[in-house]
Amino acid sequence: MLDFSLVEYIESLVYCQKYAKLRVMTNRKDLLQLSFYKLSPFFGSDGDTRYKIEKEDDHFKLTTWPGPYSFDNTDESLMHYETFEFTDDGLQQIVDYLNRKDEESS
Numbered sequence: 001m002l003d004f005s006l007v008e009y010i011e012s013l014v015y016c017q018k019y020a021k022l023r024v025m026t027n028r029k030d031l032l033q034l035s036f037y038k039l040s041p042f043f044g045s046d047g048d049t050r051y052k053i054e055k056e057d058d059h060f061k062l063t064t065w066p067g068p069y070s071f072d073n074t075d076e077s078l079m080h081y082e083t084f085e086f087t088d089d090g091l092q093q094i095v096d097y098l099n100r101k102d103e104e105s106s
Helices: 006-019 088-105
Strands: 042-046 049-056 059-066 080-085
Touching: 042 088, 049 088, 059 088, 080 088
Parallel strands: none
Antiparallel strands: 042 049, 049 059, 059 080
């Protein structure tokens, strides 16, 4: 037998979704090694922001857009582009940028 009603359970879920959003910051280890980007783009999300990291010529191209939709299902006008050096420092700059963007949208 449950110690609480279904209504109380649903109310607690609504509370958690509305008031207790946990921010999970992106870490450098989340973005894989440089060699990965030589072969394939990387897609991810940070809060409500979706992103794509790809190697373009000799730099990283970071594309961000608002969720919840995928890259292919998002209007081009909603996408934002940044470039970074194709180095480990460049990946760290991407991490810092994504975390700043997430803080600004919170």
